[in-house]
Amino acid sequence: MQAQSDIVRKDLVLVGGGHSHVAVRRAFGMRPEPGVRLTLITRDVHTPYSGMLPGYVAGHYSFDEVHVDLRPLARFAGCRLYHDEMVGLDLANHQVLCRGRPPVPYDVLSIDIGSTPDENGIPGAAEYSLPVKPVDRFLAGWGVIERRVRSTAGTFHIAVVGGGAGGVELTISLQHRLAASCPAAQVQFRLFSETDRILPTHDTRVRRKFIRILSERQVSVHTGHRVTQVTDEHLTALHAGAVLSFPYDALIWTTNAAAPGWIARTGLTTTADGFIEVDDFLQSFSHPGVFAAGDIATMRNHPRAKSGVMAVRQGPALAVNLRCASKSEPLVPFLPQHHFLALISTGDRSAIASRGPLALEGTAVWRWKDWIDRRWMERYRNLPSPNGKITAADLPTEGAALSEISALAMRGGGGGPKIARTVRARVLARIPIASRADVLIGIRDADDAAVVEVPSGHVMVHTVDFFRAIVDDPYMFGRIAANHSLGDIYAMGAQPQSALAIASVPFGPEAKIEQALYELMAGAAVALEESGAALVGGHSSEGAELAFGLCVNGLAERGQLLRKGGMRPGDRLILGKALGTGTLFAADMRRQARGRWIDAALESMLQSNRVAAECLLLHGTHACTAVTGVGLLGHLLEMIRPSQVDVEMELDGLPALDGAIDCLALGIFSSLQPENVRLRRAIRNLDAAGGHARYPLLFDPQTAGGLLASVPEANSAACVAALRRLGYTQSAIIGRVSEPGDAAAPVTLVL
Numbered sequence: 001m002q003a004q005s006d007i008v009r010k011d012l013v014l015v016g017g018g019h020s021h022v023a024v025r026r027a028f029g030m031r032p033e034p035g036v037r038l039t040l041i042t043r044d045v046h047t048p049y050s051g052m053l054p055g056y057v058a059g060h061y062s063f064d065e066v067h068v069d070l071r072p073l074a075r076f077a078g079c080r081l082y083h084d085e086m087v088g089l090d091l092a093n094h095q096v097l098c099r100g101r102p103p104v105p106y107d108v109l110s111i112d113i114g115s116t117p118d119e120n121g122i123p124g125a126a127e128y129s130l131p132v133k134p135v136d137r138f139l140a141g142w143g144v145i146e147r148r149v150r151s152t153a154g155t156f157h158i159a160v161v162g163g164g165a166g167g168v169e170l171t172i173s174l175q176h177r178l179a180a181s182c183p184a185a186q187v188q189f190r191l192f193s194e195t196d197r198i199l200p201t202h203d204t205r206v207r208r209k210f211i212r213i214l215s216e217r218q219v220s221v222h223t224g225h226r227v228t229q230v231t232d233e234h235l236t237a238l239h240a241g242a243v244l245s246f247p248y249d250a251l252i253w254t255t256n257a258a259a260p261g262w263i264a265r266t267g268l269t270t271t272a273d274g275f276i277e278v279d280d281f282l283q284s285f286s287h288p289g290v291f292a293a294g295d296i297a298t299m300r301n302h303p304r305a306k307s308g309v310m311a312v313r314q315g316p317a318l319a320v321n322l323r324c325a326s327k328s329e330p331l332v333p334f335l336p337q338h339h340f341l342a343l344i345s346t347g348d349r350s351a352i353a354s355r356g357p358l359a360l361e362g363t364a365v366w367r368w369k370d371w372i373d374r375r376w377m378e379r380y381r382n383l384p385s386p387n388g389k390i391t392a393a394d395l396p397t398e399g400a401a402l403s404e405i406s407a408l409a410m411r412g413g414g415g416g417p418k419i420a421r422t423v424r425a426r427v428l429a430r431i432p433i434a435s436r437a438d439v440l441i442g443i444r445d446a447d448d449a450a451v452v453e454v455p456s457g458h459v460m461v462h463t464v465d466f467f468r469a470i471v472d473d474p475y476m477f478g479r480i481a482a483n484h485s486l487g488d489i490y491a492m493g494a495q496p497q498s499a500l501a502i503a504s505v506p507f508g509p510e511a512k513i514e515q516a517l518y519e520l521m522a523g524a525a526v527a528l529e530e531s532g533a534a535l536v537g538g539h540s541s542e543g544a545e546l547a548f549g550l551c552v553n554g555l556a557e558r559g560q561l562l563r564k565g566g567m568r569p570g571d572r573l574i575l576g577k578a579l580g581t582g583t584l585f586a587a588d589m590r591r592q593a594r595g596r597w598i599d600a601a602l603e604s605m606l607q608s609n610r611v612a613a614e615c616l617l618l619h620g621t622h623a624c625t626a627v628t629g630v631g632l633l634g635h636l637l638e639m640i641r642p643s644q645v646d647v648e649m650e651l652d653g654l655p656a657l658d659g660a661i662d663c664l665a666l667g668i669f670s671s672l673q674p675e676n677v678r679l680r681r682a683i684r685n686l687d688a689a690g691g692h693a694r695y696p697l698l699f700d701p702q703t704a705g706g707l708l709a710s711v712p713e714a715n716s717a718a719c720v721a722a723l724r725r726l727g728y729t730q731s732a733i734i735g736r737v738s739e740p741g742d743a744a745a746p747v748t749l750v751l
């Protein structure tokens with residue numbers, strides 16, 4: 001039974017993974033607050049550290065050196081990570097509205113979503129310029145510009161709008177990068193500033209240094225130029241009463257920070273320019289319990305220029321106040337400094353230090369800046385051992401099938417008290433379930449069981465799966481679990497018809513249980529809706545942990561049924577998706593997986609096998625299965641044995657999810673892997689193959705894995721090409737079926 005202190009009583013929701021919130025999660029990871037559950041809603045899983053961004057642009061750092069990976073940090077803090085974007089707030093009902101998932105309720109809310117450059121309604125600016133934020137989109141857009149520079153024969157004109165420290169630093173960093181990446185290119189930079197001086201918030205001495213550097217590097221500086229219009233090739237600027245036009249090939253926008261327009265419509269008190277107005281505790285003036293920090297917040301009593309330094313400084317104070325607010329304790333005021341030290345790089349591993357009248361320049365300043373920045377990043381990369389080491393219970397049991405239920409029930413995981421009928425009724429009322437003519441008695445009918453009509457000439461296919469959550473986002477888990485369960489139906493060549501859900505939700509106050517059940521079911525409903533299956537009933541209970549499964553049935557025309565046992569010598573083996581979910585999620589638990597690897601694995605798990613199954617049927621597939629918990633080799637053997645054939649499989653050809661090989665190389669395996677490895681005796685040339693980097697992939701348990709099919713050789717290349725066109729981009733031919741040889745060891749690995 002879960003300890004009373006582990007029961008979730010308050011939901012602290014953090015929106016945005018910016019500079020202040022990384023400190024909050026570190027603080028809660030170091031000292032968790034009993035009963036307080038953290039959830040991070042973030043648009044990006046890798047968040048850039050502003051101090052190193054110009055150095056990254058200039059080519060001095062790698063992507064990982066300048067981005068905080070929010071997934072391991074979330075794990076460290078015991079914080080759920082919802083990869084989504086806030087698009088609004090329902091303040092009356094205490095809910096964050098997201099782009100791609102149901103609203104997220106909060107007890108305490110904190111917003112740190114940064115800002116974007118102000119386009120100030122200038123016609124054409126939004127359409128034709130590349131804003132420096134969001135940074136990921138800027139970097140992608142810059143990649144395109146770089147390619148255009150490379151392929152341009154004459155001079156390439158880059159205009160940068162914004163003469164603050166960010167604009168100046170970015171201009172000389174981009175110039176430095178191009179000198180290295182496109183040495184033969186002729187590039188002319190033009191910097192436009194509305195103010196009559198660049199770096200207007202810095203001292204004259206600092207300004208002079210930058211004016212000298214820009215002049216040495218032949219950057220044309222146009223101060224006192226107010227850009228008024230942008231077309232696809234020209235920008236128009238007003239200067240001393242004259243209207244001037246400048247041609248450009250690429251236009252970069254890095255003006256003052258602006259808040260997203262929707263913030264002002266949330267009902268929170270905002271400043272005239274749309275930022276959330278907060279008090280000395282970083283709490284909203286209008287809505288106690290809602291906090292904001294970083295660029296998106298303006299402290300009414302202590303307004304400061306928007307900067308990463310300010311956001312960083314606010315982090316620890318914000319953490320203290322979020323903790324206090326969660327416990328209804330008095331808040332602690334935060335008084336920001338008036339002057340910050342700014343270390344502004346000059347593109348070439350040199351920098352200028354600026355604070356008040358101080359202006360120091362040189363490579364030593366860069367080394368100092370580099371040391372400070374790297375030390376900051378280290379705080380979020382090399383996290384201390386988690387509070388309470390990872391235990392066996394923390395490790396994932398991906399793709400665990402029915403056999404796991406008994407073990408779970410023994411731990412009290414699946415057999416807790418039933419969730420109250422009223423809670424279930426409320427949840428079901430919130431989930432859109434379309435009525436279907438063939439469902440005679442369904443989930444909304446108060447009967448003992450569901451009744452579904454079956455057309456004649458068809459056979460009914462049944463399958464069940466149930467497993468513990470591999471992600472801490474119930475909505476995402478519901479979608480993945482449903483997709484996983486549907487895989488077996490597709491592998492049989494059947495169409496899903498109806499599903500029964502089995503859910504176990506962690507103990508807690510009724511409202512928390514209801515929300516978890518709702519998110520789980522809402523996620524499952526999305527996947528079921530896509531499949532055309534009706535959710536006709538289910539069973540839910542409280543348990544020690546989140547677990548979910550579905551019992552799905554489908555219909556197939558009698559002659560169309562695909563079996564495991566139809567492989568024929570000469571066939572090619574086709575695998576529909578890349579392997580590696582087991583090792584990746586085991587690594588995620590240990591904070592060893594990169595956020596983008598997990599993102600890609602989640603995307604793969606959310607991809608339905610429906611279209612792949614249709615494609616395989618069209619290409620005359622003889623046998624098929626869905627790869628799940630027993631791993632590739634286990635499933636292959638289940639096909640080989642009834643088919644009485646041998647198989648040659650190419651290890652090099654096994655498609656792997658990003659990062660899977662790295663995680664395996666670190667010796668990180670799913671807890672189900674050892675069970676799967678027992679099947680290795682079926683490999684004829686085991687001794688030779690054992691050291692191959694992809695060998696452990698054979699045993700890696702998959703959640704919502706791809707289809708494995710035996711396809712006539714003549715159709716196999718066309719089949720893979722079609723699968724790739726249909727979005728199964730990593731599908732591949734991984735081997736061939738041969739005449740039976742050694743029944744005890746029917747698999748030969750081609751090295």
Ligand SMILES: Cc1cc2nc3c(=O)[nH]c(=O)nc-3n(C[C@H](O)[C@H](O)[C@H](O)COP(=O)(O)OP(=O)(O)OC[C@H]3O[C@@H](n4cnc5c(N)ncnc54)[C@H](O)[C@@H]3O)c2cc1C
Pocket residue numbers: 015016017018019020021041042043044046047048050051052053054084085086087112113114115132133166167169170254293294295296306307308309310311343
């Ligand atoms: C080129 C350049 C160089 C700079 N250099 C410096 C410098 O050297 N020093 C300095 O102090 N400042 C610098 N700045 C300013 C600095 O980048 C910002 O002040 C700082 O990033 C603000 O931090 P933040 O925490 O408010 O937001 P951010 O760091 O922008 O983080 C916001 C986070 O919220 C997420 N997010 C955004 N919208 C949503 C949403 N709707 N829902 C969910 N998540 C969302 C984003 O994915 C991101 O992770 C520079 C700016 C630029 C453009």
